[in-house]
Amino acid sequence: xxxxxxxxxxxxxxxxxxxxxxxxxxxxxxxxxxxxxxxxxxxxxxxxxxxxxxxxxxxxxxxxxxxxxxxxxxxxxxxxxxxxxxxxxxxxxxxxxxxxxxxxxxxxxxxxxxxxxxxxxxxxxxxxxxxxxxxxxxxxxxxxxxxxxxxxxxxxxxxxxxxxxxxxxxxxxxxxxxxxxxxxxxxxxxxxxxxxxxxxxxxxxxxxxxxxxxxxxxxxxxxxxxxxxxxxxxxxxxxxxxxxxxxxxxxxxxxxxxxxxxxxxxxxxxxxxxxxxxxxxxxxxxxxxxxxxxxxxxxxxxxxxxxxxxxxxxxxxxxxxxxx
Amino acid sequence: xxxxxxxxxxxxxxxxxxxxxxxxxxxxxxxxxxxxxxxxxxxxxxxxxxxxxxxxxxxxxxxxxxxxxxxxxxxxxxxxxxxxxxxxxxxxxxxxxxxxxxxxxxxxxxxxxxxxxxxxxxxxxxxxxxxxxxxxxxxxxxxxxxxxxxxxxxxxxxxxxxxxxxxxxxxxxxxxxxxxxxxxxxxxxxxxxxxxxxxxxxxxxxxxxxxxxxxxxxxxxxxxxxxxxxxxxxxxxxxxxxxxxxxxxxxxxxxxxxxxxxxxxxxxxxxxxxxxxxxxxxxxxxxxxxxxxxxxxxxxxxxxxxxxxxxxxxxxxxxxxxxxxxxxxxxxxxxxxxxxxxxxxxxxxxxxxxxxxxxxxxxxxxxxxxxxxxxxxxxxxxxxxxxxxxxxxxxxxxxxxxxxxxxxxxxxxxxxxxxxxxxxxxxxxxxxxxxxxxxxxxxxxxxxxxxxxxxxxxxxxxxxxxxxxxxxxxxxxxxxxxxxxxxxxxxxxxxxxxxxxxxxxxxxxxxxxxxxxxxxxxxxxxxxxxxxxxxxxxxxxxxxxxxxxxxxxxxxxxxxxxxxxxxxxxxxxxxxxxxxxxxxxxxxxxxxxxxxxxxxxxxxxxxxxxxxxxxxxxxxxxxxxxxxxxxxxxxxxxxxxxxxxxxxxxxxxxxxxxxxx
Numbered sequence: 014x015x016x017x018x019x020x021x022x023x024x025x026x027x028x029x030x031x032x033x034x035x036x037x038x039x040x041x042x043x044x045x046x047x048x049x050x051x052x053x054x055x056x057x058x059x060x061x062x063x064x065x066x067x068x069x070x071x072x073x074x075x076x077x078x079x080x081x082x083x084x085x086x087x088x089x090x091x092x093x094x095x096x097x098x099x100x101x102x103x104x105x106x107x108x109x110x111x112x113x114x115x116x117x118x119x120x121x122x123x124x125x126x127x128x129x130x131x132x133x134x135x136x137x138x139x140x141x142x143x144x145x146x147x148x149x150x151x152x153x154x155x156x157x158x159x160x161x162x163x164x165x166x167x168x169x170x171x172x173x174x175x176x177x178x179x180x181x182x183x184x185x186x187x188x189x190x191x192x193x194x195x196x197x198x199x200x201x202x203x204x205x206x207x208x209x210x211x212x213x214x215x216x217x218x219x220x221x222x223x224x225x226x227x228x229x230x231x232x233x234x235x236x237x238x239x240x241x242x243x244x245x246x247x248x249x250x251x252x253x254x255x256x257x258x259x260x261x262x263x264x265x266x267x268x269x270x271x272x273x274x275x276x277x278x279x280x281x282x283x284x285x286x287x288x289x290x291x292x293x294x295x296x297x298x299x300x301x302x303x304x305x306x307x308x309x310x311x312x313x314x315x316x317x318x319x320x321x322x323x324x325x326x327x328x329x330x331x332x333x334x335x336x337x
Numbered sequence: 338x339x340x341x342x343x344x345x346x347x348x349x350x351x352x353x354x355x356x357x358x359x360x361x362x363x364x365x366x367x368x369x370x371x372x373x374x375x376x377x378x379x380x381x382x383x384x385x386x387x388x389x390x391x392x393x394x395x396x397x398x399x400x401x402x403x404x405x406x407x408x409x410x411x412x413x414x415x416x417x418x419x420x421x422x423x424x425x426x427x428x429x430x431x432x433x434x435x436x437x438x439x440x441x442x443x444x445x446x447x448x449x450x451x452x453x454x455x456x457x458x459x460x461x462x463x464x465x466x467x468x469x470x471x472x473x474x475x476x477x478x479x480x481x482x483x484x485x486x487x488x489x490x491x492x493x494x495x496x497x498x499x500x501x502x503x504x505x506x507x508x509x510x511x512x513x514x515x516x517x518x519x520x521x522x523x524x525x526x527x528x529x530x531x532x533x534x535x536x537x538x539x540x541x542x543x544x545x546x547x548x549x550x551x552x553x554x555x556x557x558x559x560x561x562x563x564x565x566x567x568x569x570x571x572x573x574x575x576x577x578x579x580x581x582x583x584x585x586x587x588x589x590x591x592x593x594x595x596x597x598x599x600x601x602x603x604x605x606x607x608x609x610x611x612x613x614x615x616x617x618x619x620x621x622x623x624x625x626x627x628x629x630x631x632x633x634x635x636x637x638x639x640x641x642x643x644x645x646x647x648x649x650x651x652x653x654x655x656x657x658x659x660x661x662x663x664x665x666x667x668x669x670x671x672x673x674x675x676x677x678x679x680x681x682x683x684x685x686x687x688x689x690x691x692x693x694x695x696x697x698x699x700x701x702x703x704x705x706x707x708x709x710x711x712x713x714x715x716x717x718x719x720x721x722x723x724x725x726x727x728x729x730x731x732x733x734x735x736x737x738x739x740x741x742x743x744x745x746x747x748x749x750x751x752x753x754x755x756x757x758x759x760x761x762x763x764x765x766x767x768x769x770x771x772x773x774x775x776x777x778x779x780x781x782x783x784x785x786x787x788x789x790x791x792x793x794x795x796x797x798x799x800x801x802x803x804x805x806x807x808x809x810x811x812x813x814x815x816x817x818x819x820x821x822x823x824x825x826x827x828x829x830x831x832x833x834x835x836x837x838x839x840x841x842x843x844x845x846x847x848x849x850x851x852x853x854x855x856x857x858x859x860x861x862x863x864x865x866x867x868x869x870x871x872x873x874x875x876x877x878x879x880x881x882x883x884x885x886x887x888x889x890x891x892x893x894x895x896x897x898x899x900x901x902x903x904x905x906x907x908x909x910x911x912x913x914x915x916x917x918x919x920x921x922x923x924x925x926x927x928x929x930x931x932x933x934x935x936x937x938x939x940x941x942x943x944x945x946x947x948x949x950x951x952x953x954x955x956x957x958x959x960x961x962x963x964x965x966x967x968x969x970x971x972x973x974x975x976x977x978x979x980x981x982x983x984x985x986x987x988x989x990x991x992x993x994x995x996x997x998x
Binding site: 036037040041044045046047048080113114115116117118119121122123125126135136137138140251 | 483714830831833836838839841843854857858861862864865866867888889891892893894895896897898899900901902905909912913915916917918
C-alpha cells in the first residue's frame with residue numbers, strides 16, 4: 014500500500030462526513046503498529062465528547078460455534094440491509110490464527126455473496142491475535158469508529174462460552190447463532206457458562222423439524238434463566254430464505270428498547286479494560302488494583318471520554334507510560 | 338491349437354476397449370472437424386470436452402465467462418451449436434461421452450433433441466454423461482447449484498434415462514478428479530463410492546423400487562491411474578469388490594451383470610511435467626497398463642492425456658500420439674489374448690485386500706458424518722492434506738520425479754524447440770464470434786416459446802416433478818445454456834463449495850519454514866502490520882490445488898491469507914484486495930485464460946486504487962511470461978516452479994519492496 018494514505022485526523026473528518034469509502038484506510042491505520050499516534054488521533058477525534066454524542070451506527074455482535082452458518086446468515090442479513098439502503102461494515106474475526114501468526118481468512122466470500130457490493134458494504138477479515146475468540150484492540154477500535162459512518166457495524170466472532178462475552182464488550186446487540194440439534198451451546202447457556210445473548214438464532218431452519226425442536230429447547234432454556242426478553246428465532250439463509258427480514262427487525266427492536274448511550278458507555282469501559290489488559294498484562298492490572306480497581310477508575314471518568322483515552326487514564330493511574 | 342483350450346489362453350482375443358480422445362475447443366464447427374478427423378484415424382468413440390461457461394451454465398458474454406469461451410472445450414450455447422457439433426456424425430451409431438456435470442441434464446437434452454430432429458429414437462442413443470456433481474464440489478469446481486438440488490437434477494436424469502434412454506450411462510462416478518486433487522488410492526475408492534451412494538440414495542426416492550437394480554447397473558465409473566501402476570491396478574480390483582458389496586448390501590441387487598463394475602479412464606495428468614515433457618509419454622504408457630493389464634478389472638473405455646498437457650492445450654498431433662499408444666497396446670501386443678493374469682497372485686491379492694480394508698474404514702467415517710453431502714468439508718480437507726503431503730515429498734526429494742527433482746540435465750529438446758508452437762493456442766476472436774452468434778440465435782427464435790419454456794422450467798424446478806421433460810422442451814424452444822442454468826439458479830440459489838483449507842493443521846517437519854517465518858515477522862514489522870496476501874482465482878477455472886497449497890504454505894509461514902475459493906470476477910478480487918488491505922495479490926489460473934484475465938484483474942485493482950504487487954501462477958507457457966510481466970505483473974510461476982517455499986519467499990520480498998513505492 015502506498016504511504017500517500019490519509020492521516021488519522023483526515024480519516025476522522027471523512028468518517029464524520031459519513032464517507033464510508035475510507036473504511037479500508039481506517040482499518041489499515043488501526044492495524045498499523047507504526048502509526049499508533051495517528052490511530053490515537055483518529056479515536057480521540059471520534060470520541061463522544063467531540064461528536065456530541067454516541068456514534069450513530071448500530072454495532073451488532075454475531076457469535077456462535079464454528080460451522081453453524083454464521084457467515085452465510087450474515088450474507089443474507091447484509092443483503093436485507095443493503096436493500097433498505099443501509100450501509101454495512103462487517104469485521105469478520107477469524108479464529109484460525111496459528112502460532113506462526115499466520116491465518117487463513119476464508120469467510121469473506123460467504124458474507125459477500127456474488128455481488129461486488131460497492132462502497133456501501135465493507136467487509137474486513139481480521140485475525141484473532143492473542144487467542145481463539147479473543148478480539149484484537151484494533152477490532153474494538155474499528156467497530157467504534159466505523160459506527161460513526163456506517164449504519165450497521167457487525168463484528169463476527171467464532172466460539173461459545175467466551176466469545177459472546179468478548180463481543181458484549183463492544184456490541185449494542187449480541188446475537189448467538191446455533192444450529193439445529195447442536196446441544197452444546199444450549200448446555201453452555203443453561204449451565205451459566207455463557208452470557209445470555211440479546212438474540213438467539215437457530216440457523217439452517219431449512220432442515221425443518223430439528224430446527225424447530227432446537228428453537229423450542231432454546232426458548233425453554235431462556236425462560237428458565239428468566240431471560241424472557243431474549244428473542245429466539247429460526248432462520249434459513251438458503252433460498253428462498255426464511256426469517257431473515259424478521260431477524261433484521263428483531264435487531265432493530267432490540268436497539269429501540271435498550272438504552273443506547275448507557276450500553277455504549279458500559280461497552281466502552283469494558284473494552285478499555287480489555288485493551289488495557291491486552292497491552293499491559295496482569296502486571297498492569299495489579300498496578301490499578303485489579304479488575305475492581307480498574308472498574309472504579311473507569312466509572313470515575315467522564316462518559317464522553319473515548320475508549321483510547323480511557324486506556325490512557327488507566328495507564329496513568331498505574332504509573333505506566335502509554336506511549337509506545 | 339486345436340481341441341482342449343489351454344487355461345492360460347482365451348478361445349478368442351478380447352475386443353479392444355473403446356478408444357477416445359478428450360477433445361473440443363474454439364467452436365462447435367472446429368470441434369466437429371476435429372471429431373471427424375479423430376474418427377478417421379481409428380478412434381472408436383467420442384469424448385466431448387465442453388468449455389467452462391458451458392460446464393457451469395453461463396452464456397458467452399456473461400461477465401464470468403470472459404476469456405473462457407472455447408478455451409478448454411467447445412462452447413455449446415444452444416441447440417444450434419449441438420447440431421453443428423455432431424454434423425455428419427451418425428448419432429445412432431456413435432458412443433459419445435460428455436464430461437459434463439452441473440449442466441448435464443441440459444446437454445443431454447440438447448443431444449436428444451438433435452437426435453430427434455434426425456429421426457433417431459432416444460432408445461438407441463449410447464453414451465455417458467459424467468454427472469458426478471459431488472466430486473465437482475470436492476475437486477474440480479464446475480458446479481452451478483447447491484448440493485441438494487444438484488443431486489435432485491442427477492436423480493431426475495437417472496430416473497428419466499433408465500426409462501427413455503436405456504442404453505445411456507447417466508452417471509459416471511468420477512474418481513479421476515479426486516486423484517488429480519491429490520487423493521490417495523484409498524481416498525479415491527472411498528470418496529467415489531460415497532459419492533455413488535449419495536446419487537443412488539437420491540435416485541432411490543425417485544424411481545419404483547423394482548427399478549433400483551437397473552439403475553445400479555447403469556452407474557459407471559470414470560477413474561484415474563497414476564504411475565504406480567501395480568497398486569493402481571489393485572485399486573480397480575478393490576473398487577470392483579466394494580461396488581459389488583455395495584450393490585448387494587445396501588441396494589439388494591443380485592443380478593451379476595448389474596453388479597459388475599464398469600469403468601472408463603483417463604490416466605493421470607497431475608504427474609505430467611513441464612520439464613523434459615517427453616518423459617510424460619512413458620508415464621502415460623505405464624498408467625495405461627494399470628487399467629488394461631488385468632482382464633478382471635479392465636477399462637471399458639480409455640482416453641489418454643497428451644505429452645504436452647503441462648505446457649498448454651494439446652494439438653491434434655499430440656492427441657493422435659496418445660491414441661497411437663492405445664492402438665499399439667491393443668493391436669500389436671498380446672495383452673488381449675489371455676485371461677486375467679493376476680488371478681492367484683499373492684501380491685495382487687494382498688494389495689487389493691489392503692485397499693479394501695482402508696476404503697471400508699474411510700467409508701465408515703463418511704457414513705458416520707451422514708453421507709457424502711454432509712461430509713463434503715471433511716473429504717475436501719482430506720484431499721488438500723494429501724496433496725500437501727505429495728508436494729512436500731516432491732519438494733524434499735523423497736518422491737522422485739524424473740526431470741523435476743532428479744536427473745535435471747537434458748540435451749536440447751527438438752519437441753519444444755519452437756516454444757509456443759509446441760501446443761495449441763486458441764484464437765481470442767472466437768469469444769466475440771460466439772457472443773455475436775448467440776445474439777443472432779436469440780433474434781431468430783420465437784421469444785414467446787422461450788419465455789413459456791423457461792416459465793415451465795421454473796415451475797417444475799420448484800415442484801417435485803422430473804426436470805427432464807421441461808428441459809427437453811426448453812432445448813427445442815431454443816433456450817440458451819445460460820438461460821436454462823440461470824432459471825435454475827434463481828430457484829435453487831447459488832453455493833460455494835468448501836475450500837478445504839480453513840481447518841488444515843499447521844505444517845509439521847518443514848525446516849525451511851522457520852527461516853521464512855522470521856522473514857515474514859521482519860517484513861510485517863517493516864510494514865507496520867502483519868503481512869497480508871490475497872490468493873484469488875479469477876474466472877471459471879475450478880482447479881484450485883495450486884491456490885490451496887500456496888494459501889496453506891503462506892499461512893504456515895506466518896502470513897495472513899485471504900482465500901475465498903474459486904470463481905471470482907476481477908471486480909470481486911479488486912474489492913477484496915482493497916477492503917482487506919492486502920500487501921500482495923496472488924492469482925492462480927490453469928485454464929489458459931491468463932492472457933485475458935490477468936490484465937483485467939490488474940486494471941480492476943489499479944482502478945480501485947490498490948497498488949499491491951500481483952503475482953500469477955498456473956499453467957502459464959514460458960512464452961506468455963514476458964507479456965504478463967510487461968502488463969504490470971511482478972512475477973509468474975508455472976508448473977516448473979514446484980517449490981512452494983521459494984514462491985512464498987518471493988512474495989515476502991515483494992511485499993516489502995511494494996510498500997516502499
